[in-house]
Amino acid sequence: MSKLVKMLPLLATLLALLNFADCAYNGRPIIAVLAQEINATTLDKTYIPASYVKALEAAGARVVPLFIRQDEKYYRDNMAFINGVVFPGGAANLTMKGGFAEAANIIYKIAKEINENSKNTQVFPILGVCQGLEVISVIAANMTNPLVDCKAENINLPLKFKQNHQFSRLYRNLSPEIDYLLGRVPVTVNHHHFCLTEPNLSSYGLDLDWRVLSTNLDQEGLEFVSSMEHKALPFVGVQFHPEKPAYEWHPIQHNPHNFKAILANRYFYDWLVNTAKQNDHRYPDKNSEKDALIYNYRATYTPDSYDLQYYYFEST
16 A cells, blocks of 8 residues: 555545644534425425434534524524524425525525635534435526436445545544444445436536535436535535434334444534534624523323434424
8 A cells, every 4th residue: 555545544634634623613502404395395394304403413513493484584583593403304395485495505605705704714514415416406497497306215324435535524534443343344324216417417517616526326226316515515415314323213214223334423422512613604793592492392202103212393
C-alpha cells in the first residue's frame, strides 16, 4: 500500500478540521423536523414520527417542529433561530399545493440563502431521509418529478459507495469500522417505492449541483441513488432510514437492531447535528425557545401503525 493511500484518512480529517475552523460553534443546537400531511388529499392534520426526534436527541440536539401550510415569513422567522432541518420519510403528496413539498421548497431556498450569504461562516445543513431525498430531488428539478417507481420495500442493504466517497462532505469523517459496516454489511433500512436513478439525475440536470455518493439495487435489479450531497451546500439526502434500527420495532419491519447496525446508522444524525453546530442561530430568549420545543407536544403510542410513536398536530 502506497504512503499516499495510507494518508487518505488523515488528509480527510485535516480537511474537515480546516473547513470547521472558520465557522461558528454552537454547543446547544436545535434541529427542526418538517411535519407532513397525514392524508394525501387534506392538510387538516399533520404529524412527525417520534423516531426522528429520538435520533436527533441521541446525537446531541433538541428538536422543534416546523409546520406546513405557512407563509414564507413563518419559515424565515423560525430558521433564524434553529441550526438545521430534517425532511423526514413518509408518504406525503409531493405535488400538493400547501403541503409537505411546498414547505420543503421554501425551507430549501432559505437554507440556501443562509449558507451563501454568510460566506461559509454560518453552515446550515439539511438532511433528507427517504421521502426527504425524494422531495429534495423534486425541488432540485424545479418542482418537477425525476423519480421512478421501484421496489425497495422492507429490505436492508450495504451501500455501494462511489469512488472517493471518503472525501465527500457527508462521509469524510467515517471511521474505518463504520465505513466497513455501511459498505459491506446490510445495515441500511429501505422502505420505499420511489427512487431517483442516475440517468434521471442527469437528464433533469441535477448532476450540475448534486453528487451521487452511493447506489443500491432494488428487489428487481433497478439501480437507484442511495445517498447524495450538494456540491457546494451542506445538503444531504439518504434514501434509507438511519433512525429505524434503534427506534422502530414493528414486527413486520425487518429493521436490524443489532449493535453494529445501530452504531453505523447513528453516523448520519451525528453528522447533521455536528454540522448544525457550525452556525450560531439562537432564540432571542429562553421563553421563546421553550415554547418552540417539541417537549410542548405529547407523543402518541401507536403500536399497530407503521411507526411506534407519532407527534400529531391539528391544523395551524
